[in-house]
Amino acid sequence: MKLLNKIELFDNEKAVNALLYVARALPDGGTHKVFKVLYFAERQHLATYGASILSDNFVRMANGPVPSSVYYLVKAVRGQFSLPLEPTFAASLHARLSASSPKELRALAEPDEDYLAETERECLDEAIAYCRPFGFGKLSDVSHDSAWQAVPEGHEMSMLDIATAGGATGEMLQYIQTVMENRTQLLA
Template sequence: MYSSEEKREIIINTLLYILQKLGGSGDSHKVFKILYFADEKHLAKYGAAINPDTYVAMNYGPVPSMAYEILKSLRGEGFMVQLKHEFTPYFELTNNHTVRAIAKPDMDYLSESEAQCIDESIKENQYLGFKGRTDKSHDNAYNNPDDDGYISFIKMAKVGGANDAMLNYINDSLENNTAVVQ
């Protein structure tokens, strides 16, 4: 289980990696969808998400909640606005929805398999337009969130092509991560 600070570091460096691969900047919709599709791939192949964020089903597709809050804080909005100073060494907004990396990712936060899945997702999705990304992300996992609007990693793994053994492994891992020690 990661602390909030560890989660932020992983998410920051994952976003920086994606932005670097996109030439240094990208609109948040593109970045978030590339990450979503990469997470589906990584879950299906390796049984773990790339980042410890949770995805929320929003109008234009799945959105990683903490990553979204980080970028909103740069606009002076959201739950993490008091932490804006922690994110300005890494990112700047060039408009309301386009973010530019102003630092290089620390690759200690990404495994080789995670980088590979992100690279595959970029190759497959970077040239899709807004509507294409939105339509593609409105998959079975997105269309079946829990009552709070969160998208299940199990459902994401299914969409990514995970077999039954991998789905059982992910389910067991999730149960172990949420188990309370008595």
């Protein structure tokens, strides 16, 4: 199953490999830290390259941005949410990730890095290094950027606002807007 996003189709396999990539680098990070790494990597990749890593919608939550479709995958691993996943993928998901509690997310397998472009891995690595020293409270605080502040809690954050918070130039924002409009037309 692929979930429609405003930018493109969400790719479950790519998302799992991004989770594995981050969880492997931060074995004691937990979902909060992993989600913040994904947010900062997404923000930087959008601002620098004009492209999304996850093609997920980030939602403003009290403790910072949360990638919504990735969150549902993690909840499915925990057994807290039933997604209509293809059975082979669902079995593979449980064999590769463990999330027995909200504070725990463990990689049980190596990521298939072929799912992640070199620029995506670079942004993930930078976000991992940035987030690694922060505890829960500090990480929440630093993720409360202008994109997070622009919407009420529980609402989807704008990709353009996320790119702006990452330092995107006006030209890059125009490029992202054009790509979003073109994909919307193609998917209509």
